[in-house]
Amino acid sequence: NVPLFKNTIFLVSVMILVLIGLLYWFFGTELGCSIRATGGNDRMARAQGINTDFNRVLGLMVSNGLVALSGALLSQYQGFADINMGRGAIVIGLAAVIIGEAIFGKVFHNFGFRLLGVALGSIVYYLVLQVVIWLGVDTDLLKLLSAAVVAVFLAIPTWKGRYFKSAPKGGKS
Known part of the structure; x- marks a missing residue:
């Protein structure tokens, strides 16, 4: 019987929740909000006095740091590293964001829950692939x-x- 702290699914779930918490906290700071504003509308952020060039570089640094962390954790878990381990990771990441937004976008309005929706989107992506296999x-x-x-x-x-439009509000009776 494996103790709970050695269960891989439990550890990954805790790490994802901690990472979501850290990202939620960071993107709630002034610097994080300026990064989000730069990503949302570059021209408006620049008009508000935000250094958009710095924020683009900082956003890339944060995202590459997250990629490095995930690669290091995967290598640690498997016990080795291979040049082909990251192949297709961009497709999986984009799929996680797209699926998370498509399924949970209307449900989750809070930024922290949207981050959770991306994590759940990656799980849905892998479940769909496993069912097809x-x-x-x-x-x-x-x-x-x-x-x-x-x-x-x-x-x-x-x-x-297109196909599931609700009836217009305030229409004729």
Whole structure:
């Protein structure tokens, strides 16, 4: 019987929650808010007196630091590092953001919960891939399949807006 503190899923969940907490705290500071403003609307942030060039570089530093942390944790968990370990990581990251926004975007309005939605989006992405593999789809087509999954989740907000419109408010009775 494995103790709880050695359970991989428990440790990763705790680390993700701690990381979300740290990011939520950082992006709530003045510097973090200026990074978010730069990402949201570069021209408006510059008009407000924010140094957008510095914020772009700082945003890249934070994101690359997170990538380095995840790569180090993966290497530590597996016990080795390989040049091909990060292949496809950008697709997985984009899929996590897109799926998290498509599924949890209307539910989570708080920035911290949106970060949690991205983490849950990555879990949904891997669950969809595992179900497809379990159904017997050829694993050589996995890259095509992952691109199709991302495309479907990109289209969900459009489909919601087009096919599931609610009745107009204040209309004729």
